[in-house]
Amino acid sequence: MSLEGQLLDQKSLRAVLGKTADWNEIAKDCIAFANASGGRLLLGIEDGQDLPPAG
Numbered sequence: 001m002s003l004e005g006q007l008l009d010q011k012s013l014r015a016v017l018g019k020t021a022d023w024n025e026i027a028k029d030c031i032a033f034a035n036a037s038g039g040r041l042l043l044g045i046e047d048g049q050d051l052p053p054a055g
Helices: 023-035
Strands: 008-011 040-043
Touching (some): 008 023, 023 040
């Protein structure tokens, strides 16, 4: 169960590694948090998961 919301966003490692990296999406999330009351961006957590994959 994901707790993503206004103060928390999770991104897959695919968002920052390799040819599928989407730095614009990461930047948008950081800007949104900066314009709000802050927040946490967790990299390496897949959708629907609470922990990074093993290994």
